[in-house]
Amino acid sequence: MVIVQKYGGTSVGDIEKVKSVAKRIVRTKRKKNQVVVVVSAPAGKTDELNSLAHQVAKIPNQREMDMLLTTGEQMSVALLAMAIHELGEDAVSMTGLQIGITTNEKHGQAKIVDINTDRIRRELRKGKIVIVAGFQGSTSKNEITTLGRGGSDLTAVALAHVLKASLCEIYTDVDGVYTSDPRIVKDARKLDMISYEEMLEMASLGAKVMQSRSVEVGKKYNVPIMVRSSMNNNPGTLITKENKKMEQVLVSGVTITENEVKITLLKVPDTPGIAAKVFEKLAKSDVNVDMIIQNKSTTNFTDISFTVFKSELKRTLPVIHQAAKIVKASGVEVDKNIAKVSLVGVGMKSHSGVAAKMFSTLAKKKINIEMISTSEIKISCVVDGKKGKAAVRAIHSAFGLSRRKTVI
């Protein structure tokens, strides 16, 4: 049975941790598994290298950046392989190039185009544990590339797919995926299982467990992914395809994101095509708009509101003011103090009344809803930033998420 394990930077952040990870890997191997391990750079290493690069060049060349950054994972895999040898098992470390992860030529955020598993399979057959440098690959011309943010997760899930692994374990510093952020909701419960779709909504909504891209690949190829902690032996959360058992569970979690701002174009003359003009302008300038709301009033004017990421506000404000001019808005209002609270669950598909219950829960707490957006398995509400956490707690409690199952 092939098992792929991925260890993040904090899991190999110092020598003692490397040794402890080695022990876990050896245990897995000795349970008669073939083990492939994907490792990130030691915590802090990538930042350190990044800082060196920026001391040398204002905008470091991206190809050279890949050359530099990939040394971090190469360090990790070599040290981990040594630590495994020390425990009496055979291990062999490999760079992305050696493993045969071929990518396109987009340095810094390359896409995997092919994985040749010959070498891995050969080493596994010899009884070796294969230690793979995450986050990296190489082009067909032997140029070293990196896969962008969350790249090591992607390496792990992709390898689990091509090796037909029975499980892809993502080791991190949390026990798994929770019904909500335990720092906000005290009785948040760890989920035993969650669907890819729900996980995608959770990931993009602020549960920082796994990058969306890796979950998407897992979904596409139906790779069972277990998110668990490298600090203990608790069972984690299994990310898998939707099943009957999940549908009985109405909602899986409540998330909050506080990294968006709400922008309103005020008193826009209400003529057809007005929204199109605004958002075409924004799209052309690469502004990522998340939620959009347009409320026709009884007059001939309308307000158009939308949210963008705080980090992009400075860059996008001039574009927004231009757009406001084009559609003859009377002004632009920016509200930085908002929170987006979202309820996620595949059970919503087959149960009605979820939205109503969410809205009434907020109403009872006197929390005003400023914007709403929904998908098949998600409802998001923008509320006053100061009331975001209270909203999360109220919804978590109303849907009984701290108990095992929640059906209306």
Place this chain on the structure above:
Amino acid sequence: MVIVQKYGGTSVGDIEKVKSVAKRIVRTKRKKNQVVVVVSAPAGKTDELNSLAHQVAKIPNQREMDMLLTTGEQMSVALLAMAIHELGEDAVSMTGLQIGITTNEKHGQAKIVDINTDRIRRELRKGKIVIVAGFQGSTSKNEITTLGRGGSDLTAVALAHVLKASLCEIYTDVDGVYTSDPRIVKDARKLDMISYEEMLEMASLGAKVMQSRSVEVGKKYNVPIMVRSSMNNNPGTLITKENKKMEQVLVSGVTITENEVKITLLKVPDTPGIAAKVFEKLAKSDVNVDMIIQNKSTTNFTDISFTVFKSELKRTLPVIHQAAKIVKASGVEVDKNIAKVSLVGVGMKSHSGVAAKMFSTLAKKKINIEMISTSEIKISCVVDGKKGKAAVRAIHSAFGLSRRKTVI
């Protein structure tokens, strides 16, 4: 014209030095040269990685050690390429694997078996400066290897050979090769030129400028090597094949090594084959013996003396005691307080009286000679360790080495 430049670890030890090296490279390029640069790991990096490895494993696996250590040079080349871009020239960094330096499979001290120059030539034709990670190569199976001590010099000289470079510049923290160690002999003079043979004697005798292996390769393929400082623009020392001009120079330099100990087997019964027995025993235990002296006395006993490296003494003492038993020596004497002083010069071949002058110079200074060994272009004397430096100064002065030419 192709020029190969090699920069050691101290030359790229911090960001400011990387930038300064980049400037020098760009200057060379703008003089209408095609430039290939070989770089070592930043000073201290290799030690740091070594220490990490030894915290993980008592005897780290050599393959994994190569995997780990090669990240040091990979860092250097990426940062240097970025720094060159910042100065407006195009550069491309490469690992040993990318450049096409194929080695055998002896990890930790691999031998180069082939260099494919296609990629380098292609990049040079595009007007790029090629930055090569020194000290590393890869096997035909894409396994990463290292070339052992002084490996970066070797990379440089080997590349200069296959690229038919007009010059191989070795940048270091000294101005070139001196007639003697300037810390010992105040008026030591930098040599403009030295033959490969002399440089080999100097290198193995303690002039720490270049590793012998690289000089041997330079000699074999007649690669002109210029040793010079990366801290200034002084002309360095050209290492080249022996020529008429050199033969007029009687001796090139005086060196001193203080890293050997003298071991004497006392009162060995003098029967044929006694020396063979001793040194076969030592050879079997991989003890490197340097100088050997055996003096038959008028009695039927003889003393056998030889020198070994201080660093190997502890390991070899038990072997020596065994050997002493075998040949029935009355005892073993260890003298840690010795210095080996050597006079080097191709001119010796065609001039007589050099040895006599050296011995009489020492005699005048009342310095007793304990052992002598000679080669075609070298005379070495072991003297009392406390008098080693005085011996160097006396010989340097007697042969007029601080002046340009020295003929008897």
